[in-house]
Amino acid sequence: MNELRDLLDGLVADIDAVFLFSPSMSDYEALEESECTVVVVGPENSVDAAEFVELPIDFTDLEGRIRFGIEGALEQELVEEGDEVVCVSGFMTGTANAVARIQTNDFSPSGVYDLFVNSRAEPGVVRDIFEVAVELGKKGQKGKPVGALFVVGDAGKVMSKSRPLSYNPFEKSHVHVGDPIVNVMLKEFSRLDGAFVISDAGKIVSAYRYLEPSAEGVDIPKGLGARHMAGGAITRDTNATAIVLSESDGLVRAFKGGELVLEIDPEEY
Amino acid sequence: MQSISEWPDVVRTLFSPQGTFVVSLAVLSLGLLAGFLVWRTARQFMEELGVPETVEGTPFERTARSLGTSTVGIVSNLAALFVYIIAITIALNIAQLVQPEAYWTRFTAFLPDLFIAVFAIIIGLIAGDKAKLVVSERLRSVKLPEATVVPEIVKYSIFYLAVLIALGQLGVATMALLILLAAYAFGLVFLTGLALKDLLAAAAAGLYLLLAEPYSIGDEVVIGDQRGIVQEVDMFVTHVESDGREHIIPNQQVMRSGIVRVRE
Numbered sequence: 001m002n003e004l005r006d007l008l009d010g011l012v013a014d015i016d017a018v019f020l021f022s023p024s025m026s027d028y029e030a031l032e033e034s035e036c037t038v039v040v041v042g043p044e045n046s047v048d049a050a051e052f053v054e055l056p057i058d059f060t061d062l063e064g065r066i067r068f069g070i071e072g073a074l075e076q077e078l079v080e081e082g083d084e085v086v087c088v089s090g091f092m093t094g095t096a097n098a099v100a101r102i103q104t105n106d107f108s109p110s111g112v113y114d115l116f117v118n119s120r121a122e123p124g125v126v127r128d129i130f131e132v133a134v135e136l137g138k139k140g141q142k143g144k145p146v147g148a149l150f151v152v153g154d155a156g157k158v159m160s161k162s163r164p165l166s167y168n169p170f171e172k173s174h175v176h177v178g179d180p181i182v183n184v185m186l187k188e189f190s191r192l193d194g195a196f197v198i199s200d201a202g203k204i205v206s207a208y209r210y211l212e213p214s215a216e217g218v219d220i221p222k223g224l225g226a227r228h229m230a231g232g233a234i235t236r237d238t239n240a241t242a243i244v245l246s247e248s249d250g251l252v253r254a255f256k257g258g259e260l261v262l263e264i265d266p267e268e269y
Numbered sequence: 270m271q272s273i274s275e276w277p278d279v280v281r282t283l284f285s286p287q288g289t290f291v292v293s294l295a296v297l298s299l300g301l302l303a304g305f306l307v308w309r310t311a312r313q314f315m316e317e318l319g320v321p322e323t324v325e326g327t328p329f330e331r332t333a334r335s336l337g338t339s340t341v342g343i344v345s346n347l348a349a350l351f352v353y354i355i356a357i358t359i360a361l362n363i364a365q366l367v368q369p370e371a372y373w374t375r376f377t378a379f380l381p382d383l384f385i386a387v388f389a390i391i392i393g394l395i396a397g398d399k400a401k402l403v404v405s406e407r408l409r410s411v412k413l414p415e416a417t418v419v420p421e422i423v424k425y426s427i428f429y430l431a432v433l434i435a436l437g438q439l440g441v442a443t444m445a446l447l448i449l450l451a452a453y454a455f456g457l458v459f460l461t462g463l464a465l466k467d468l469l470a471a472a473a474a475g476l477y478l479l480l481a482e483p484y485s486i487g488d489e490v491v492i493g494d495q496r497g498i499v500q501e502v503d504m505f506v507t508h509v510e511s512d513g514r515e516h517i518i519p520n521q522q523v524m525r526s527g528i529v530r531v532r533e
Binding site: 159160205 | 479480482485486488499500501508510
């Protein structure tokens with residue numbers, strides 16, 4: 001057993017910060033006494049930590065969670081680039097049982113923290129749309145897989161760079177994402193072609209929009225279709241975020257600044 | 270209350286002295302029974318109304334708990350006590366154990382007022398504390414130290430009202446306090462109106478803009494000196510953006526200066 005303990009000691013030696021993912025109060029209080037920075041990452045700050053990164057969605061895979069936590073801490077300047085950090089998190093189960101040592105510049109930032117926190121639209125709106133897309137991906141429309149394209153934020157500019165395919169069903173309606181009726185409505189309207197446009201504050205401005213950005217030089221992974229291309233391109237032309245549900249592989253992808261920043265599988269979420 | 274003080278005389282003219290005594294005993298036992306029934310009904314009624322859950326966590330309830338009782342207990346006991354005292358007083362009057370014109374008869378007439386006064390104070394204490402809890406819950410997201418004053422003001426306003434009602438019941442001259450209340454209410458309404466003047470005007474204009482939608486998100490408009498694309502319209506303001514500058518224009522200004530829609 002001693003060798004194993006030495007291995008673990010080596011893993012946590014000379015670190016700059018500890019990342020606790022949804023810790024219990026006692027764990028946090030015990031670690032708070034130590035001299036290194038303690039960063040708490042979770043859906044809510046249940047332990048009233050000073051250093052806290054909020055998780056907007058419940059990442060099921062460990063890598064996504066750690067990535068988000070570290071990017072968030074870097075953004076808030078809780079840790080510096082090149083710091084050695086140790087992440088304590090629940091793996092498979094909810095309790096803290098996994099320890100990982102990571103150098104903060106080991107991976108290239110994917111912008112996933114940026115997507116939620118620094119988007120033009122309010123973080124809650126981006127999260128709500130994400131949840132709608134995931135829900136839609138899980139259930140589909142009447143059991144059949146559907147695709148959908150949501151363009152969130154900077155709605156004025158998006159509207160001026162797009163044209164209607166038909167009458168806008170949301171005209172003169174005041175529907176906001178997060179209203180309980182919206183999930184049903186969006187599910188029904190997802191059989192329509194075209195994009196949903198959502199404003200910074202979460203108002204659904206239009207459905208049935210045909211996006212007309214210049215797609216020149218937009219680099220998205222090969223194999224993705226016209227919907228993703230349109231979504232990626234509009235985010236390069238405007239400050240919007242595009243959240244796309246693929247009809248063929250059922251994944252939810254987010255684009256910002258013309259680049260793919262997040263890809264999750266609704267089934268695992 | 271006149272009838273209560275007349276009853277004993279009626280009873281005494283109808284019955285012999287021994288009969289009168291028996292009747293007074295009967296009244297006493299009836300009163301005890303009625304008191305018990307009142308106690309039980311009040312308890313059940315309040316529990317069905319969900320009073321225990323509502324008063325949960327208020328200082329009054331906590332004080333009552335530390336004394337080994339509860340708000341419901343206090344109120345129902347009070348109601349029963351009221352019935353007992355009335356029964357005892359009537360019985361004493363019928364049996365003529367005390368002077369009919371003595372303190373006790375006037376006390377009987379005074380009792381309902383006293384009961385209502387105590388009841389008003391209890392309700393006021395609970396409502397005040399509850400209102401304070403609700404308001405401070407609402408203001409939790411506001412991290413200003415000044416915001417903690419608001420719940421206290423609400424609490425003491427309600428206490429003041431309760432005391433005023435209680436004193437009015439007891440027949441104490443409350444004219445000065447009433448005038449103070451009126452001045453306070455007027456000040457509150459007047460100042461709030463003054464403070465919300467701009468917001469009310471914006472909301473009235475916003476209501477029209479939202480319902481009629483003369484322009485919507487994505488339209489290019491000129492409002493006053495600002496030209497740009499509409500990004501957001503809500504109850505109070507319109508966001509217009511041009512060249513990376515977002516102008517947030519109060520809705521009443523939109524209505525006053527008019528809107529130009531630019532269609533190339």
